[in-house]
Amino acid sequence: MLTKAELTREGDVNTSAHRETWVNCLAKESRELLRADEAVFMRQAMSTPCLNVIADARGCYITDKDGKQYLDFHGNSLHQVGYKNPYVLEAVKKQFDELPFIPRRYTADIAVQAASALIKKTRSREFKVLFTPSGAAAIGLALKIARKATGRHKVISLWESFHGAGFDSIAVGGEYAFNKDMGPLLAGCIKAIPYNGYRNLINSTCQQTVADFCLDYIEYIIKNEGDIGAILLEPIRATDTHIPPQAYFHRLRQICDQEGILLIFDEIPTALGRSGEFYVHQNFGVEPDILVLGKGLGGGLIPQAAVLTKAKYDCAQDISLGHYTHEKPAAGCAAICAALRYIDEYNLLENCRTQSALAAQYAAILCRQYDCIGDFRIAGLLMSFEIVKDRISKAKDAELAENILYYCLEHGLSFKISAGNCITWHPPLIVTPEQLSFAFDVFEKAIKGCMK
Ligand SMILES: Cc1ncc(COP(=O)(O)O)c(C=O)c1O
Numbered sequence: 001m002l003t004k005a006e007l008t009r010e011g012d013v014n015t016s017a018h019r020e021t022w023v024n025c026l027a028k029e030s031r032e033l034l035r036a037d038e039a040v041f042m043r044q045a046m047s048t049p050c051l052n053v054i055a056d057a058r059g060c061y062i063t064d065k066d067g068k069q070y071l072d073f074h075g076n077s078l079h080q081v082g083y084k085n086p087y088v089l090e091a092v093k094k095q096f097d098e099l100p101f102i103p104r105r106y107t108a109d110i111a112v113q114a115a116s117a118l119i120k121k122t123r124s125r126e127f128k129v130l131f132t133p134s135g136a137a138a139i140g141l142a143l144k145i146a147r148k149a150t151g152r153h154k155v156i157s158l159w160e161s162f163h164g165a166g167f168d169s170i171a172v173g174g175e176y177a178f179n180k181d182m183g184p185l186l187a188g189c190i191k192a193i194p195y196n197g198y199r200n201l202i203n204s205t206c207q208q209t210v211a212d213f214c215l216d217y218i219e220y221i222i223k224n225e226g227d228i229g230a231i232l233l234e235p236i237r238a239t240d241t242h243i244p245p246q247a248y249f250h251r252l253r254q255i256c257d258q259e260g261i262l263l264i265f266d267e268i269p270t271a272l273g274r275s276g277e278f279y280v281h282q283n284f285g286v287e288p289d290i291l292v293l294g295k296g297l298g299g300g301l302i303p304q305a306a307v308l309t310k311a312k313y314d315c316a317q318d319i320s321l322g323h324y325t326h327e328k329p330a331a332g333c334a335a336i337c338a339a340l341r342y343i344d345e346y347n348l349l350e351n352c353r354t355q356s357a358l359a360a361q362y363a364a365i366l367c368r369q370y371d372c373i374g375d376f377r378i379a380g381l382l383m384s385f386e387i388v389k390d391r392i393s394k395a396k397d398a399e400l401a402e403n404i405l406y407y408c409l410e411h412g413l414s415f416k417i418s419a420g421n422c423i424t425w426h427p428p429l430i431v432t433p434e435q436l437s438f439a440f441d442v443f444e445k446a447i448k449g450c451m452k
Contacts, residue, residue, distance in 0.1 A: 057083035077269035088299035095334035114333035135294030136164025152229030276380030
């Protein structure tokens with residue numbers, strides 16, 4: 001059986017004793033608002049009851065209603081260019097003044113510019129775009145495109161994965177917290193073992209062998225199931241930063257090509273430079289057939305997602321794939337253009353790589369010193385510390401991870417816990433060395449303070 005902490009893989013438990021103590025220490029006004037929130041919003045795991053009341057978000061920081069500032073390394077993975085980025089904000093305001101809405105059947109300069117800008121960032125530039133209002137909707141669209149293009153309805157995705165909370169996306173997702181109590185889901189969704197499914201072997205066995213175990217199983221499914229139209233995965237799992245080796249992707253690409261299966265990469269929380277490359281798959285030298293983007297695409301301001309599909313699969317002219325009201329969203333497109341320009345003009349990829357190297361150095365020191373860090377994984381500014389009882393047993397220590405979280409929150413550093421015991425940081429790409437140093441300092445003090 002999964003523990004409560006493991007069940008909520010996507011975030012920290014919002015009904016623990018720790019959470020209650022934390023909330024009780026907030027000022028009266030904040031506690032009242034949290035109660036008011038709970039009275040009007042449906043309760044759900046990982047969100048309501050909420051952690052705190054937010055009053056402002058700017059750059060790498062959020063400020064709560066009590067006036068306390070937190071360096072935010074969570075940011076729902078959407079603050080690549082920082083919160084309230086003035087450059088993006090200005091572009092969106094201008095767009096609202098000039099043309100706030102593009103009705104279906106019409107296009108506008110800004111829509112073509114946004115789609116072109118995303119295509120230009122791919123290596124092959126052989127993609128066409130559809131926009132959707134959310135990541136979950138974009139995943140649904142990707143699955144429909146794969147069915148239409150291949151004439152096959154089955155899809156392989158991975159256990160422990162998350163692709164959004166819609167009915168189609170929970171069917172391909174591999175998390176019990178999302179499909180529990182939901183009854184029959186979309187047919188034809190088959191789960192394979194993720195690279196991290198063999199997590200205990202990864203350190204003792206060659207990564208290549210582990211990758212081969214996973215891919216052998218995928219080939220086994222393909223042969224024994226038949227009718228597989230697509231394979232869907234996050235190339236780097238965002239919540240707990242699992243990074244398969246390059247060879248995994250090369251063989252996966254080969255399998256898809258041989259079998260006429262479309263490869264779909266969900267880069268919703270991880271693209272736009274976070275991994276050190278603009279798109280995550282660019283780290284691995286392969287290109288997917290369908291690329292799904294979201295979160296930071298709206299510059300941290302506008303809910304915005306997109307599906308980029310290889311132009312050769314532009315084959316659905318006789319049906320409607322999306323038909324969204326905001327199909328060519330003016331403000332979203334302005335946000336995309338501005339966010340991409342900002343990333344380029346301010347060399348955020350370079351900053352990401354520089355700060356990533358610094359974070360890796362800090363982390364290496366901590367790993368040498370503290371037995372409770374069972375593993376540290378990093379790609380660009382995606383990183384996770386696995387908190388364990390000790391490095392020999394590698395038993396997950398969800399309790400210690402939670403203690404560390406609340407210590408850090410108390411001392412002005414915000415992040416989330418994933419998979420029960422992973423401390424996951426997604427700093428914005430504008431993060432400075434001073435901010436990283438602050439974060440590692442607080443984190444080390446938290447480890448020392450909580451291990452007593
Ligand atoms: C990997 C992944 N896919 C899909 C989604 C769904 O995106 P949205 O919340 O915009 O529907 C998320 C959101 O957290 C995600 O992390």
